[in-house]
Amino acid sequence: GTKEGLCSFPELLARVSEVDGLLRIRFTTSHPKDLTRNLMKSFARIEKLCPHIHLPVQSGSNRILERMNRKYTREHYLDNVFELRDTCPEIAITSDMIVGFPGETDADFEDTLDLVRNVEFDGLFAFMYSDRPPAPAARLSEKIPAHLKRERLHALLQLQETFTYKKNAALVGSVQEILAEGVSKRQTAGSSAERPAVQWTGRTPGNKIVNFHVSGSSACETASAGALVRVRIEKALAHSLWGAPENAGSAAGGLKGDACHAA
Secondary structure, eight states: OOGGTOOHHEEEHHHHHTTTOOOOBBBOOGGGGGGOOHHHHHHOOTTOSSEEEEOOOSSOOOOHHTOOOTTTHHHHHHHHHHHHHOOOOTOOEEEEEESSOOTOOHHHHEEEEEEHHHHOOSSEEEOOOOOOSGGGGOOOOOOHHHHHHHHHHHHHHHHHHHHHHHHHHTTTTOOEEEEEEEEEEEEEEOOSSSEEEEEEEEEEETTTEEEEEEETTTHHHHHTTTEEEEEEEEEOOOOOEEEEEETTSSTTTTTGGEEEEEE
């Protein structure tokens, strides 16, 4: 870090973006306390930086955040989210949440639901708390019964699913540049002996999963993981999207030529 005379993380991202041939940059989990204004501005300044951030909040209750020793408040977290969206309106924000932390009351859990309603995350990874000795939380009293943790997890995931689908549905009709990750090992609907269709999967810059068919006898030979594919989004599902490659009439279904670039 800067204390050791090294560059800051935003400076590192800027330097990495100068590498020739590198088309996308994405970094993984960021702690809310490390989300500086300069890092937020990186999403607007660095074209290669994907508009997605995973920002674990863990709880929407200030009382529980303090018990977790998270070093921030819900107000601080919300301020960061709103500033991120002001800086980069298209940014996708995902998070982690723990329900049933020792001492979590109904009011604490309602604070969590309220935060989810305020943020409208693109996606959420939610878990029931469990003791993990020797973590300090394992020594806390006021354990939450298992059935109540399950109820809260179910309620949280149900709420989040409405926002995940809403975010996905907003992309229907748009053309997204998808980083192809791989091909399904089984044939799917739309294939035939003359024009086999292979289902591919990849991710948008905002890290949303997109599935699409590649048609043509040479599709398997010319397509490759790591290709960037322009895909028109046709359908939104609960946790993924479905689309069709532009120039889908070509042998590789848009996986080569002007619609595709090496990653």
